[in-house]
Every structure is written in C-alpha cells, then in structure tokens.
Amino acid sequence: MAVARRNFDAVVVGAGGAGLRASLQLAEAGLSVAVLSKVFPTRSHTVAAQGGIGAALGNMGEDSWLWHMYDTVKGSDWLGDQDAIEFMVREAPKLVYELEHFGMPFDRNENGTVYQRPFGGHSQNFGERPVQRSCCAADRTGHAMLHTLYQRNVRARTQFFVEWMALDLVRDAKGEVLGVTALEMETGEVMVLHARATLFATGGAGRIFSSTTNAFICTGDGLGMAARVGIPLEDMEFWQFHPTGVAGAGVLITEGVRGEGGYLLNKGGERFMERYAPNLKDLASRDVVSRAMATEIKEGRGAGPHGDYLLLKLDHLGPEVIDKRLPGIREIAKKFADVDPVKDPIPVVPTVHYMMGGIPTNYRGEVVVPQGGDPEAVVPRFYAAGECACASVHGANRLGTNSLTDLLVFGKAAAESMIKFLQENPGHKDLPKDAAERTQARLARLDGQKNGESVAEVGMEIRRTMQAHCGVFRFPDMLAKGVKKIREIADRATRTQVKDKSRVFNTARVEALELDNLIEAARASMVSAEARRESRGAHDRADHHSRDDANWLKHTLWYKDGDRLEYKPVHMKPLTARSIEPKVRTY
Amino acid sequence: MRFRIFRYDPDKDEKPAMRDYEVALDPHDRMLLDALVRIKEQDDSLSLRRSCREGVCGSDAMNINGKNGLACVTKLSGLKEPVELRPLPGLPVIRDLIVDMTQFFKQYHSVKPYLINEDPPPEKERLQSPKEREELDGLYECILCACCSTSCPSFWWNPDKFVGPAGLLQAYRFIADSRDQATAERLDDLEDPYRLFRCHSIMNCVDACPKNLNPTRAIGKIKELMVKRSV
Numbered sequence: 001m002a003v004a005r006r007n008f009d010a011v012v013v014g015a016g017g018a019g020l021r022a023s024l025q026l027a028e029a030g031l032s033v034a035v036l037s038k039v040f041p042t043r044s045h046t047v048a049a050q051g052g053i054g055a056a057l058g059n060m061g062e063d064s065w066l067w068h069m070y071d072t073v074k075g076s077d078w079l080g081d082q083d084a085i086e087f088m089v090r091e092a093p094k095l096v097y098e099l100e101h102f103g104m105p106f107d108r109n110e111n112g113t114v115y116q117r118p119f120g121g122h123s124q125n126f127g128e129r130p131v132q133r134s135c136c137a138a139d140r141t142g143h144a145m146l147h148t149l150y151q152r153n154v155r156a157r158t159q160f161f162v163e164w165m166a167l168d169l170v171r172d173a174k175g176e177v178l179g180v181t182a183l184e185m186e187t188g189e190v191m192v193l194h195a196r197a198t199l200f201a202t203g204g205a206g207r208i209f210s211s212t213t214n215a216f217i218c219t220g221d222g223l224g225m226a227a228r229v230g231i232p233l234e235d236m237e238f239w240q241f242h243p244t245g246v247a248g249a250g251v252l253i254t255e256g257v258r259g260e261g262g263y264l265l266n267k268g269g270e271r272f273m274e275r276y277a278p279n280l281k282d283l284a285s286r287d288v289v290s291r292a293m294a295t296e297i298k299e300g301r302g303a304g305p306h307g308d309y310l311l312l313k314l315d316h317l318g319p320e321v322i323d324k325r326l327p328g329i330r331e332i333a334k335k336f337a338d339v340d341p342v343k344d345p346i347p348v349v350p351t352v353h354y355m356m357g358g359i360p361t362n363y364r365g366e367v368v369v370p371q372g373g374d375p376e377a378v379v380p381r382f383y384a385a386g387e388c389a390c391a392s393v394h395g396a397n398r399l400g401t402n403s404l405t406d407l408l409v410f411g412k413a414a415a416e417s418m419i420k421f422l423q424e425n426p427g428h429k430d431l432p433k434d435a436a437e438r439t440q441a442r443l444a445r446l447d448g449q450k451n452g453e454s455v456a457e458v459g460m461e462i463r464r465t466m467q468a469h470c471g472v473f474r475f476p477d478m479l480a481k482g483v484k485k486i487r488e489i490a491d492r493a494t495r496t497q498v499k500d501k502s503r504v505f506n507t508a509r510v511e512a513l514e515l516d517n518l519i520e521a522a523r524a525s526m527v528s529a530e531a532r533r534e535s536r537g538a539h540d541r542a543d544h545h546s547r548d549d550a551n552w553l554k555h556t557l558w559y560k561d562g563d564r565l566e567y568k569p570v571h572m573k574p575l576t577a578r579s580i581e582p583k584v585r586t587y
Numbered sequence: 588m589r590f591r592i593f594r595y596d597p598d599k600d601e602k603p604a605m606r607d608y609e610v611a612l613d614p615h616d617r618m619l620l621d622a623l624v625r626i627k628e629q630d631d632s633l634s635l636r637r638s639c640r641e642g643v644c645g646s647d648a649m650n651i652n653g654k655n656g657l658a659c660v661t662k663l664s665g666l667k668e669p670v671e672l673r674p675l676p677g678l679p680v681i682r683d684l685i686v687d688m689t690q691f692f693k694q695y696h697s698v699k700p701y702l703i704n705e706d707p708p709p710e711k712e713r714l715q716s717p718k719e720r721e722e723l724d725g726l727y728e729c730i731l732c733a734c735c736s737t738s739c740p741s742f743w744w745n746p747d748k749f750v751g752p753a754g755l756l757q758a759y760r761f762i763a764d765s766r767d768q769a770t771a772e773r774l775d776d777l778e779d780p781y782r783l784f785r786c787h788s789i790m791n792c793v794d795a796c797p798k799n800l801n802p803t804r805a806i807g808k809i810k811e812l813m814v815k816r817s818v
Contacts, residue, residue, distance in 0.1 A: 109717070147727070215640065
C-alpha cells in the first residue's frame with residue numbers, strides 16, 4: 001500500500017521542553033520544521049516539573065559554574081561525561097536569562113532578580129554548604145517553562161502535528177536517518193515524514209515501573225524506535241528514585257519542599273537524614289536520600305499502619321511560605337494524601353522519576369554509536385535531546401533541577417548542530433523504497449493478531465517485574481531472574497492484540513504501539529543492571545557494595561539485536577576546566 | 588461502581604449512545620481516572636485523553652455528572668451513581684470522550700499569547716518586583732483544559748467570535764505583565780462586541796476551573812482598563 005509522504009528540512013519528535021526549545025531555534029532560522037507530538041504540546045511531561053532550573057546566576061549569594069560542574073560530576077558518581085557537563089553548566093545562565101526574556105514568570109527577589117532556592121546536591125565551594133541555585137516559578141516551574149516555550153513557538157509560527165505518534169525511524173542502507181513514519185491518531189492515517197535532519201525529544205520511559213511519578217505518555221517511544229533500527233541505548237540501568245512521591249499515589253512532591261526547609265521524619269519522629277548525610281542532610285543527592293529512606297523502611301522505622309512510608313514535615317514553614325512557594329504541593333497533598341501540609345506531614349516514599357540513560361549523544365546533541373573502532377561515530381542526520389538522550393550529563397544519578405537545564409541547553413545545542421549540518425548539506429537524500437515497511441508490518445500484525453495477549457496485562461507484567469527485580473536495592477539473584485522474566489515478557493509482547501479496530505482515535509492501538517517501546521526500555525534496563533557488578537549512583541547492588549572505578553568507570557551500551565552489551569569510556573576531560581578526579585562520595 | 592458513559596465512534600456508530608458499565612474498584616483507586624483506566628481494561632474501545640494524572644497537563648477534561656472537571660483530580664468517593672460522563676459540551680465530538688479542540692486553541696492563539704517587548708534584551712534578566720510578579724498569580728497557572736470555555740453559553744453560541752474565558756484569562760496574563768509593551772494593541776484587539784463583550788459575567792467559568800482560577804475577574808480587569816483609557 002502506498003503511504004503518503006511529506007518533506008521537511010527538520011522533523012522534531014516530541015514537544016516537551018527539549019523539543020520546543022529546539023523547534024524554536026529551527027523555526028527562527030527559517031527552516032521548514034515539523035514537530036510531532038502524541039499530545040498537545042503543553043500536555044507534555046515537562047509540565048509536571050516543579051522545583052526549578054539549575055543555573056549558577058548567583059542571585060542569592062556567590063555562585064560559580066565551576067561549583068555547579070563539580071556538584072553535577074559528584075552527583076553523577078563520576079559516570080557523567082565532563083565535557084558535556086561543563087558545556088551544560090556554562091550555557092545554563094544564558095538560557096535561563098533567555099527564558100526570562102521570552103516571558104517566563106519566574107519568582108522574584110526584592111531587587112527584581114530571579115529568585116533561586118536551595119536544592120539537593122547543589123553546593124557552594126565544592127561541597128561545603130548548600131547554595132541557592134534553582135531558578136523557579138513557585139512549585140510549577142515546568143508548567144511555566146513549557147507554556148512559555150510553547151507561546152514563543154506560537155510567535156515563531158512553528159508547524160505542529162498534534163496527536164501524531166511517531167512509530168519508526170527511517171534509516172537507509174548507509175545508516176543515515178531520513179525521518180520517521182507516524183500515525184495521525186484522529187484519522188488512523190500513516191505518513192512518512194521525510195526529513196533532512198531528525199531530532200528525538202521523546203522523553204523518558206518511567207512507565208516501565210509500577211510506582212512512578214511519570215505521566216501515562218512516558219513510554220520510551222524514542223528508545224524503542226532507535227533500538228529497532230540498531231542504535232544502542234546507553235546506561236539504562238540507572239533509574240532515579242525520587243525520595244518524595246506521595247505514598248500509594250506516586251505523584252511527585254518537589255525536592256523544593258526540602259529546599260525551602262522541610263525535612264523527613266521516621267516513625268519515631270527522628271530526622272534520620274542527619275545519620276546518613278551529616279553535612280547536607282535532607283539536601284543530599286536523590287540516590288542517597290532514597291536509599292536512606294528504603295533502609296529506614298526495611299529496618300522497621302517506616303511510619304503508617306504498615307510501616308511502609310516516611311513523613312515529609314513542612315508545617316513549620318508556616319502557611320505564608322507554603323502558599324507562596326509551594327502552593328501546588330499543598331493542592332497535591334490535599335487531593336492525593338488527604339493531608340493539609342500546613343498542619344500535617346505528607347506520607348512519602350521513593351518513587352521512580354527519571355531515566356539517566358538513553359540514546360547516546362555527544363554534547364552537540366548528535367547521536368553517536370561505536371563504529372569501526374571509533375566508540376562515538378556520528379549517526380548522520382540523527383539528533384537527540386532531553387530525557388530520551390544520554391549526553392551524558394547525569395551519569396549514574398541526576399541532580400534535582402538539572403533536568404530542565406538539560407532540556408534547554410541540549411534542545412538548543414542539538415538545533416544549532418542541525419542548522420549547521422543543513423547549511424552544509426543541501427537537499428534531501430532519497431528515501432529508501434521500504435521506508436514504511438517496518439511500520440506497515442507492525443500495524444498489519446496488530447490488526448491480524450488472533451488469540452493474542454492483552455496489552456494491559458503484558459504492560460502490568462513489565463511494570464511488576466521492573467518494580468520487584470530492579471528497585472532501589474538490587475540483588476544478584478533477583479536481577480538474574482528479572483532478566484529471564486523480562487525476556488519472556490518481550491516474547492509475549494510480540495503477540496499483543498487489540499479488540500478495537502476503529503480507525504478513529506484508536507487509543508487501544510496507540511497503547512499497543514507504546515508497549516513495543518516500553519518493552520525495549522525495560523529489557524535494556526534489566527539486562528544492563530544485571531551485568532553491572534558494582535554500586536554507583538542509583539544502581540545499588542547487594543553483592544558489590546561499593547563503586548569499582550577500576551572495572552566499571554564506563555558507559556553501558558545495550559543493543560536490541562542479540563540483546564547484548566558493549567561498553568565505552570567515560571569522558572573524564574572537560575572542555576576547558578580541570579578534570580574532577582573520582583573520590584569517595586559523601587554528603 | 589456504576590457508570591454511564593457517552594459512546595460514539597464515527598467509524599461504526601450512526602449516532603451516539605450512553606453505555607452502562609459496572610466496575611470493581613481496588614482500594615487504591617481514588618480518582619475518576621483510576622476507574623476509567625479499569626473500564627478500559629474491560630473494554631479497550633473506550634477512548635479518552637489522559638496523561639499526567641495529577642491535574643497539571645489538562646488532558647482529561649470531561650463533563651462529570653453535569654459539571655466540567657478533570658477526571659484525574661475528581662475523587663470517586665464524592666460522585667453520585669451511576670456516574671454520568673460526557674465529552675466537554677460545545678465542541679465537536681471526535682470519538683467517545685474526545686472532543687475537537689481546534690476552535691478552543693484558535694481563540695487562545697488569537698490573543699497573541701506571548702510576551703511582546705521590542706526593546707533589545709538586557710545581558711541578564713529583565714527586572715520585575717515581587718509585587719509586579721504577583722500580578723501574574725492566578726493567571727499563568729492555566730492548563731488549557733477548556734473546562735471553563737466549554738461551560739460558557741456565550742462560547743457555545745459563538746465559539747468562532749467570542750475568545751472565551753480561557754483565552755481572555757491569557758490575554759490579561761500578558762496585559763498584567765510589567766514586561767509586556769503591547770497593552771494598547773491587546774486592548775484594541777479585544778474592543779469588539781464579540782471577542783470580549785460576549786462575556787456577561789455569569790461565572791460558570793469560575794465554577795468549572797479545576798485550578799481555582801477566576802477568568803471572570805480577569806475579564807473584569809480588561810473591561811476596566813478599556814473604560815480607563817476612554818476617559
């Protein structure tokens with residue numbers, strides 16, 4: 001069957017913070033850009049970010065990009081690439097100012113500058129004391145940022161394809177990426193979007209876990225599409241558990257609560273973080289706080305009738321501070337935990353929040369893969385930015401606020417790389433004849449499937465398995481069983497069936513197509529975690545309790561083809577600064 | 588728990604119909620969206636939009652027992668049975684609970700919902716006092732869910748001419764911003780019997796807003812500014 005096609009200079013998949021920052025750059029450069037999004041842009045998951053954007057503006061006291069860089073490298077447990085980290089922290093202030101110029105409603109200080117709050121792992125003078133570095137709009141920073149970027153794209157007349165789901169990457173025989181196939185959800189039509197350059201800004205895959213702060217749409221679509229055309233996924237064993245998800249509901253409570261002076265208590269009313277991180281206490285890195293919480297629960301000091309959560313106390317901040325700085329949190333606590341934090345503490349539990357790994361890129365946003373002895377050969381015409389990408393600035397553990405920084409910096413950097421490439425390489429490359437074949441085969445398989453598996457059931461199995469076998473604490477036998485289980489589930493995922501055959505807005509079909517992506521993200525995570533025999537950042541193994549730089553200071557690469565792993569070196573050399581050598585990580 | 592849900596698939600149905608569902612809930616199912624996810628497990632053809640499940644993305648607005656709201660922050664415990672669910676009123680239905688929001692977004696886009704300031708930007712941030720910034724509270728938090736505009740009779744009758752509460756709230760969000768320089772232009776654009784003045788302050792929008800925002804007040808402020816500049 002012939003599939004319609006359209007030509008663009010650039011195709012951007014995803015309209016969250018990274019996609020919108022990139023599309024703005026591309027549209028303002030006068031290029032023809034198509035931005036595809038499964039949801040209306042302001043519904044992308046960036047909207048749920050709360051606490052702030054990390055940038056060393058120094059509005060609240062002395063700060064320096066060198067300190068931000070140090071904190072990020074240490075936060076990453078030395079797995080972050082130091083060139084990419086230097087690039088990010090140096091670009092960050094410029095991009096925050098620019099966002100302010102776009103109209104972002106940042107909170108303000110008396111002197112009119114942007115207000116910044118303290119956040120976990122961010123410090124003055126290389127770890128000495130907390131610093132106020134998080135630029136925020138109350139506890140709705142992601143919402144304010146996403147809407148501001150969307151509004152700026154409206155001004156730039158960016159062309160959006162709203163409720164279009166990208167299904168597969170088009171790659172030719174030479175390995176060059178020539179666009180995507182996509183499904184228009186309203187009509188059920190499939191189209192090839194033929195591009196001279198393609199950017200993935202498809203977000204994370206937090207929906208592979210049952211307890212997650214992530215939205216329903218965070219199904220790792222970019223990861224699945226990349227993996228299916230032979231591109232490896234990097235460092236997928238590193239999943240961030242945010243210390244404060246609402247117990248039972250999973251909804252996020254920003255670290256900004258602790259930044260503003262809130263703290264965690266166990267059932268005895270003890271401020272237990274003092275034992276685990278004597279210096280930064282509740283503002284230690286997220287992996288450290290989440291592990292401390294899991295330990296408290298495991299050792300019987302959890303609160304509540306089943307001893308399975310901890311308490312986040314903030315009533316001492318007073319209603320004025322809470323209503324001014326944390327109004328959204330008060331709303332969430334009332335709705336999802338039935339407590340008013342002005343009076344009572346919020347029951348919280350570590351909850352999956354962020355994927356440090358993703359599609360391997362360099363700090364220019366170009367996708368890189370090992371080829372002919374080069375561990376980082378550029379995949380022509382293919383770019384990635386934001387949570388779906390692994391630059392790697394977050395290494396084994398991301399610092400709070402650095403995700404929004406990442407979206408802005410690498411969204412823009414990737415777009416600038418694309419603009420340069422497009423200037424130097426005029427014209428479209430020919431589409432291969434079979435450009436839509438993979439997609440058509442997937443859709444035909446799904447439509448024709450008889451006696452198949454339920455999408456909801458297989459999805460539930462993925463989430464249960466990841467949660468039970470790949471959690472905060474990881475055990476060798478559980479990981480080994482987890483690999484076996486997830487491979488079995490991957491087999492079941494090839495036989496999913498949907499009853500709904502309608503062409504019009506068939507969300508059952510969309511969920512089945514998402515499952516094809518979820519399973520790749522899950523398999524990559526489990527297999528990579530099972531193989532890494534050390535504890536680093538968010539990856540904590542019961543049989544190898546410490547970090548092992550001699551053997552494991554390296555990035556994992558998982559390939560779908562053969563379900564196999566390779567490794568590549570970490571960039572220890574920054575662009576201009578002095579290298580930050582690994583040392584013991586305490587807070 | 589019992590539900591009556593509006594169903595319509597233009598691919599096979601001649602006309603819409605209400606369908607009854609009964610679903611067993613888990614103790615963890617707190618919100619209406621949790622129940623809808625369970626119903627979809629039974630009947631995968633039920634179509635709705637949803638994403639963040641915490642009331643911030645604005646996807647799952649629908650008409651719940653006669654009132655517009657977000658399924659993800661509507662507690663099941665407070666709902667009368669059978670819970671009657673319909674698509675947002677006043678917009679064309681694409682399928683089931685999914686409406687075509689083109690007209691709604693067209694109106695939003697029509698107010699130039701972006702900061703206009705033609706001065707060359709300074710090296711750092713533009714300064715804004717906390718008091719000036721406070722003017723934006725209650726305005727910038729809009730999630731574009733359309734609960735307000737689709738509860739407004741003036742928007743039902745003239746969706747192509749009346750900006751509607753959501754769009755007008757955003758128009759005022761930029762008028763109120765100390766950094767914006769286009770107030771005169773924005774007021775000129777709204778000084779029209781339809782675009783602004785179809786609002787008769789019946790305040791359905793205030794009642795419907797799941798974020799507790801007050802579009803009627805913002806509209807009142809725009810009208811005040813118009814009066815002020817005419818004297």
